[in-house]
Amino acid sequence: MDIRFAPHNTHLEDPETFEARDPHLRQLSRQAFVHRSHLLEELPSNTPGVYTIGGGRQIGKTTLMKQWMALLMQSGVAPNRIVYFTGELIDDHHALVRLVGDTLETMPGDDMAYLILDEITYVRDWDKGVKYLADAGMLQKVELFLTGSDLTIIKEARMRFPGRRGESATVDFHLYPLNLLETVRLKGRFTRDELESLVSAGTGAVPPTAIIEGLYQEFGDYLAHGGFLTAINDIAKHSRILPATFSTYSDWIRGDVLKRGKNDLYLREILGAIVKRYGSQTTWNALAQDLSIDHPGTVSDYVELLAAMDAAFIQPALLEDKLTAAPKKARKLMFTDPFIFHAVRSWLNPSADPYGEQVRPLLSDPAWAGKLVEATVVTHYRVYYPVFYIKAEGEVDLAYIAQHRFWPVEVKWTGQVRPKDLKQITKYSHARILTQSRQLGHILGVPTEPVPLALLRLCAGVSGPKRSMGEISSAESPGDAS
Numbered sequence: 001m002d003i004r005f006a007p008h009n010t011h012l013e014d015p016e017t018f019e020a021r022d023p024h025l026r027q028l029s030r031q032a033f034v035h036r037s038h039l040l041e042e043l044p045s046n047t048p049g050v051y052t053i054g055g056g057r058q059i060g061k062t063t064l065m066k067q068w069m070a071l072l073m074q075s076g077v078a079p080n081r082i083v084y085f086t087g088e089l090i091d092d093h094h095a096l097v098r099l100v101g102d103t104l105e106t107m108p109g110d111d112m113a114y115l116i117l118d119e120i121t122y123v124r125d126w127d128k129g130v131k132y133l134a135d136a137g138m139l140q141k142v143e144l145f146l147t148g149s150d151l152t153i154i155k156e157a158r159m160r161f162p163g164r165r166g167e168s169a170t171v172d173f174h175l176y177p178l179n180l181l182e183t184v185r186l187k188g189r190f191t192r193d194e195l196e197s198l199v200s201a202g203t204g205a206v207p208p209t210a211i212i213e214g215l216y217q218e219f220g221d222y223l224a225h226g227g228f229l230t231a232i233n234d235i236a237k238h239s240r241i242l243p244a245t246f247s248t249y250s251d252w253i254r255g256d257v258l259k260r261g262k263n264d265l266y267l268r269e270i271l272g273a274i275v276k277r278y279g280s281q282t283t284w285n286a287l288a289q290d291l292s293i294d295h296p297g298t299v300s301d302y303v304e305l306l307a308a309m310d311a312a313f314i315q316p317a318l319l320e321d322k323l324t325a326a327p328k329k330a331r332k333l334m335f336t337d338p339f340i341f342h343a344v345r346s347w348l349n350p351s352a353d354p355y356g357e358q359v360r361p362l363l364s365d366p367a368w369a370g371k372l373v374e375a376t377v378v379t380h381y382r383v384y385y386p387v388f389y390i391k392a393e394g395e396v397d398l399a400y401i402a403q404h405r406f407w408p409v410e411v412k413w414t415g416q417v418r419p420k421d422l423k424q425i426t427k428y429s430h431a432r433i434l435t436q437s438r439q440l441g442h443i444l445g446v447p448t449e450p451v452p453l454a455l456l457r458l459c460a461g462v463s464g465p466k467r468s469m470g471e472i473s474s475a476e477s478p479g480d481a482s
Contacts, residue, residue, distance in 0.1 A: 001083075002099070008084045011069065015079040024066045032236035033186050035229055037064055039173055040071060046112055048140060049166015050130060053147045054154045055175035056310030056336065057252040060229060061147045064175060065116050072114060080107060082114045087122035093129030100133055104142070113142045120146040121153055127160045134164040149256065151308050176310075176383055177227025177337045180376075180452065181459035184218050186232070199460045201440070201453050212438050212450075219452040223372050224359050226339030240355040241342075249340065250347035253311055260305060266293055270302045271344050274312065274333045278341075279371045279378075281317075281330040281391065303333060311340055313379055318388035318399045323406060329391055334375040336382075341372065366414065373413040373451060377434060380455050381409075394424030396431075409434060413451065417443055 001009060011018035019025045028034055037060070044051070055061050069082050083103055090096050100115060107113055120126045130146070133139050146153065154172045157165070165171045181199075184190065190198070190211065197207040198215055225231035225241060228249070234241045257267050269291045277287075284296035284303075293299055306312035315332040316325035335341045345362075346354035362368045374397055381387045381400050390396035390408060398409040410425040410433045417435065425431045426444050433448045441448045 004089050005083075005085055008066075008086065011073065011079045011082065015073055018073070018079075019070055022066055024063045025070065028063055031229070031233040033229065033233055035060070035178060035182070035186050036067065037175065039064060039175060040068055042170070042173070043068055043145075044143065044168045044170075045072065045075065045077075047166060047168045048112065048142055049144070049168050049171055050134065050139065050157065050161055050164060051143065051145050051166075051168070051171050051173070052154050052157050053145060053173045053175055054151045054310070055147075055149065056177070056340075057149050057256065058228060058230065058249050059175055059177050059310075061149070061175055062118055065118060065145065065147065069114075069116070077114065078109055078111065081109055081111055082116075083107070084116045084118065087117055087119040087126070090117075090123045092124040093126055093132070096123050096126060096129035097132055100129075101138060104138060110141070114145075115142055116145045116147070118147050119149065121148045121150050127156060131160060131164065134161065149309060151310055177339070178229065178232070179227060179380055179383065179459045180219065180222055180455045183222055183227060183232065184215070184456070187218065187236075189214055189218060198453060199456050201457075206440070209438075215452045215456075216438070219455075220363065223338050223363055223369070223376065224342065224355070226337035226342075228337065228339040231339050240353075241339075241359065243346075243352065243354055246343045246346040246354045249343040253306075253309070253344070254347075256309055257302075257305060262302060262305070266291075266298065266302060268348065269293065270299060270306075272348050274303075274335070275341070275345055275348065277333065279332055279334050279375050281332055281389075281395075283330045286330075310336055312336065313382060315378055315382075316388055317391045318406060320390070320392075320399075320406065323386075323401050323404075325388065326391075332378075332389060334378065336379050338372055338376055341375070370411075370413040374411045377409070377411050377451060377455065380458060384458065390424065392424055396424050396428075405430075408432075410446075411451065412436070419444060422446070 001012060007023060010021040053061055053064070065084065069084065072082055073079055085099065090099060103115070104113060123129070146157070157172065178186065184195065194211050198211060201207055221235065225235055230245050231241045234245050254264065254267065258264060273287050273290060284300045287299045288294070288296040291299070303312060303314065307314050313334050313336050315334065317329035317331065319326045335344065342354065342359050346358060349358065351357045378387060378398055381398060385400035385402055388399045390399050396408045397411045399406045400409070408425055408428045408431040410422065410431070412433060413436045415436060422433070422444055425433060426446055431446050433443055433446050434451045434454045435448050436451065437448065438450055
């Protein structure tokens, strides 16, 4: 074992102390809340192949892999058949091939081997190395896991390794920030029965007022910490999100963008433009006119890079008759999680106490709270369905595709809903309105549902069929509107 990788492979010395000595698992054990992703139950355990796990920075991909290593050993896999490498220490595909080849050659036993290449995109021409290993027959009894913070890794793997991925039904996985249901479960505020009463509330059963109010408090916290475990634990331990937590995430965004040869000033301008136009319709031309950037193509390049990093989401308009994106219409821009919004804003406007001076005041502003709630709804749905918005005579905030049709959803996070704001949503017989109200009901004949309840039901799988994790929907394509 190369000594550089030794700190992440302490199980090779003493499997019994792996969880206590591993840097990621040791840090996790010190937190108030320890999350175990559902992906741990979905990752294959005895099927050779090349697998990918994509997801944004700081959401726990490395920790997930370390938890999986521990789980493999608990299930009886020999510790010396499991090895973890970080791509940050591997220069290029030549070094990658040598490293993997030497590891497999010296690995004792002949059972399935489990190799993890974390942050593979740090390795120059990594795909050439993986293709060579597969073509040389070196991966016939290997589960090779590649992780990356650039979602293009999944698309690249599909294109570059045809027929070399293995026989597993699912080979590409996506790790998202915790959704509202996962967060509520993690924090343990509700008993199992209370949580079940909330999830089933949309069927007509109304939970007690105290439970509903508790859910709204949790949702209010979610709008601050989002699904980022560090921020969640900060509030649990310190009653606020620490400044270092904000800066750590914003530094990662800047570092990854600059690593791709982009301009720091342009990045700042574009992030500021996303915040300024948060959740509003815009075009690349309109953004470019407000910035020092001359060409709208440059704006789209930056935003698409942020989307590939799972930091931003581009919501296109819907062609209702074709169930695809309308390429010539404006799109909406937002961040994929409330915490990312706050971290970006704290970088754009530095503060000694971002949580107290920026986050809490913003969430007390009805207009800004409404924008964050709408974005949170959209980015929750995008995990499970292709999502769009509708632009016709009026606008509908969200239209998701399921069962070969679109389902329109309007989000109204306000104490008073005006009929004139609903002129488009009322045209659809299968529409819903998600509201700030604690009650189920109807407005102008359209069923209404409290936003937090709707998100819980969505995440619990009771709001419609979920798409497969490997699906790359048309909703993830920004289109070509200028």
